[in-house]
Amino acid sequence: MDLTESPAEQAFRAEARAWLEANVPRPALPSGDTREGFAAHLDWERALFEARWSVVSWPQRYGGRDASLWEWLIFEEEYYRAGAPQRVTQNGIFLLAPSLFEFGTAEQQDRILPKMAAGEELWAQGWSEPAAGSDLAGITSRAERDEAAGGWRLYGQKTWTTRGAFCTHLFGLFRTDPEAERHRGLTYFLVDLRSPGVEVRGFERLDGDEGFADVFFDGAFVPERDVLGEVNRGWPVAMATTGSERGLTLRSPSRFVTAANRLVELARSGTLDGDLQDRVVQSWIEARAYHLFTLEQVTGIVTGESPGARSSLNKLYWSELDVRLHETAMELLGADAEADGPWSRGFEFSLAGPIYAGTNEIQRNIVAERLLGLPRA
């Protein structure tokens, strides 16, 4: 056990902190899940990229710093500590990119990653469909071969696509072999949303932001080079992406440690009965527990272990601690809780956590079957 930072890590932290303190926009930007807020966030993303802070763990040739996983965690800590804006590029950088590094060709990586890092191309995730949410392998959107054009034509509908109305690209699963067993006939496509035959219609989430979209495909063309992995072998690629979404890369511990510290600050400003004090402390404890869990996990990853199904443990823990933390904040605010503000918005958004990235009911099945070894129904 050694939970101290090396001199190099300390220097990395100091550099990140100094840059963020000088550059984080004040006052805070409007929500990135609205049209005007999204544009402001893109300016921020470009500032991050120019200073080489947008993708610290990536290779330098793509705009990164070759940072270790430990340094990435340090950057995340500093990022949240500084109160920096949400990352509207997160679905590309944190979800698609790890799968591109693992399954993509060199050509795909060289072509896609630099523009992703620079915020020039913005990626949305295309998993859910009106009739396929938790049951992802039940999707019916399909891709048909177009030999003459050298690629595929997409048909069908994706929905609840986060920031879909503001993004330029979408990664998603489409059925390419309707005869195959349902997990085996799927292909992972990288789609330009500006192509003819794509229609995107934004709609409001529960919190009132236009953060969702329906994406309709009616013969949109995708060239052969935009298949990630192999044709009809999209499922394992998608599972790698969802592993990133459930686990460490999307939801680093600092997000919750920072929120818990803010909750403690909020609690200090008033009086507390014993029960509420207990809940504030419990949220602070849980944020810390998630942090310590990830330190052990990162040690495993850097020594060659794969988190695998254990990313479902991350997802259950961070999403449910986030709900409890915000419920406690609402209680602390009392009558003020109904006013629109960071806490009420945070509360509403926390309720999405147990749904997106695979509902927590599905995560509990995964934990029980794949980690505890209980029999499938």
Next chain:
Amino acid sequence: MRFAVAEDAAALRDAAEALLAARATPALIRSAWPGAHPGMRDVRDVWRGLAGIGVTGALVAEADGGLGLDENALPPVLSRIGHSGLPVPAGETVAVAAPLLAAAGHPALPDVLSGAALVTAQLSTPAAAGVLVPFGQTADYVLLRADDGELRVYERGELEAAPVAAVDGSRRLARLLARPAGGVPVAAPADAAAGWERGVLAAAAILVGLAERMLAMTVDYVAGRRQFGVPVGSFQAVKHRLADAYLAVEFARPAVLAAGWAQASAAADAAEQTSVAKVLASDAATTVAKAAIQCHGAIGYTTEYDLHLFAKRAWALAPSWGSAGWHRRRLAASLCLPNDGA
């Protein structure tokens, strides 16, 4: 940064685990319950075996006959002892008393290191009439706290105490009948605090081991028990209950390791980290105990089945060395939270 059990601590853990797997059976735990035979004799044999591989002297300097390890070594080995259910004051002897006796040059140290003598401790409240002492009927020495915070060690026979029937019979409780006289001082109030923190850490580690044991028993049971023609473990209601139990254990375990590191490196937030560990471990163990009994169904509510041996230990240890609520209040104070209810 490296969040992983070091080689020396892992070696001690693995040696203890192998010995316990072979010898610390549920029948052995039952033999330490009141009225059972041969009482503590065979339990003490196993304890001498653990002493033989160095467990008792984990925190004692090599010059004094110990292994010379630090608090990083406590969570791995004590969680295995917790997992085994061995009914001894393991945390009290290994984590609290042995290093204090060594520092004080107490003549009982050789017997403690050899496993011949067990030391129990009750440091949560100052020793006075009415205070309950775990293993107060069976331990050879008793470590108690005076009103001024000084720690004194007593031979069991020096204390006026009466046996008390306990939920976990193997804990062999005794109630002090009078404020103790005599004893030998082993820690001034300033040094006593570190001993207390180590006791909290030890209890947290043992609770994690108990939780792991109960969860493993339950997973085995529900995979084999069939109702409606299928294993009950294939039902989502059972799966989700056990997934929650596992989640509690998997987030408590790293927190306990981190508390060991914080104590060993005298981190500024060592006490906070220790409280975090105890809250998570106490809550995990009681959560798992409840889920385990429920998912077993009626067999889990019997004494013929072994589950109760571990559940009752968890119920005893969860409130000891500061309950989850006590440690949350300690954290509330260190976080400077107001409280109009106190």
